[in-house]
Amino acid sequence: MRPGFSHTYGRAAARLGGTVVGLIIAGALVELAHPGPLVSGTLSVICGGLILLFLYTGYAPVQAAASAYTVFTLAMAGVGLEQSVPARLILTLIGGGLAMLAYALYPAWETPRLRTRLADWIKADLVYAATVVGHYADPTRQSARETREAVLAGRAAVLAWRDAMALAEKEPVRQRGLSRTTEAGAEAALADFAHVTMLLEAHLPEPGGPRRPPAAILASALRQSAEDADRAVRDHRVPTWEPVRTALDSRHVDDPGDPRAPDGPGDETDRMLHRAGGLLLAALEELSTALEYASPPMTTTGAPPRTEARA
Incomplete structure (x- = not known):
């Protein structure tokens, strides 16, 4: 056995x-x-x-x-x-x-655990992104070991998800928990998210560079969203990304000449971080859209949940 x-x-x-x-x-x-x-x-x-x-x-x-x-x-x-x-x-x-x-x-099906594997993957990718963005916030604390550990954790989560998918494909279980549309959409969204993070990692500033408070805010928002999304996916809810959205919106100041403005004459690295943050948020929103096929929407108290859509 x-x-x-x-x-x-x-x-x-x-x-x-x-x-x-x-x-x-x-x-x-x-x-x-x-x-x-x-x-x-x-x-x-x-x-x-x-x-x-x-x-x-x-x-x-x-x-x-x-x-x-x-x-x-x-x-x-x-x-x-x-x-x-x-x-x-x-x-x-x-x-x-x-x-x-x-x-x-006493069967031990892998199919019901697909949602848990996906939650682990989402959390690992968000922690990886938070680690990379955090090094932009304070280059003096740049740690290759910390980044490498985040990369390895993300890869382990991806392999666990793919192994679970391979096992679930052969199981005679009608209720998959996640539709095939959800699985494909989530994989595509997380792949886009990881690609943006890897591009940021490829341009990390040298130790001793200037500190960037907006990057610290974004890194904190990504870590918070990692915990929130992990709980949401496990609880059959669609995660939202309000911390990340708020962190990005906070940089839209009224004065276009302010160096903190995303399109102003400020530091090019700051503007690159903001653009990359927008791409990260877009990938996360695509992930939420994919999960809507498998999770009931978050409703107010007393509202009945929507029946799960199946592809």
Whole structure:
């Protein structure tokens, strides 16, 4: 048995198939050649070596070699095929049947966990963006290690999501929790978000550069949104991005000549950060749009939730 449905049933098929093949090959050799104890012992040792050889190659070859090993080992003691072959096959069927029955009664589906995996991915990407933008706020505290850890956490979240998707595709579960439209839209939005963040990371200022308070505000908003979005997705709600939107709107001052103005004569890095922040927010809004296909809208108290849309 394995945690995933497809892995469990895949191993069950490999176990049964490998057992049958091993019993047929070993049984035919014993029946046709009538090997003595010495030859049977030699063939048993060879099968033991094949078990080790195929250990990291595939489950079916290992089971075929193990079944042949059993037949040859019992043949050394004079046990006939009428005892070794049927017993091995019947016991394999009984054990496999019990395992499948246990899995049917207490399944461990990956499909219901897709939303959790997506929430982890969203949070990891937002923390990565917050880390990068935070280094613009205070270049003297720039830490390559902190950025690298955020990148690795994001990659781990992506791999966990893709592994969960691969397992869920093979599960006979009707209620996926996330529609295929939602999955595709969320992946595209998060990919755009990550691309903008990587561009910002590629232009990080050198240590000792000027501090940028707007970047600190945006980094704090991204971290806050990471926590809010994580809870919202897990609770079947569509996340909003008010902290990020407020942080970006705060730079729209009345005086167009103010160096803090996004289109004014201020520092080019400040203007680049604001434009990048707008792209980040656009990607997050696309993510919310995708999640509307899978989550009931946030309603006021007493308002009934909308039925989940399915693609």
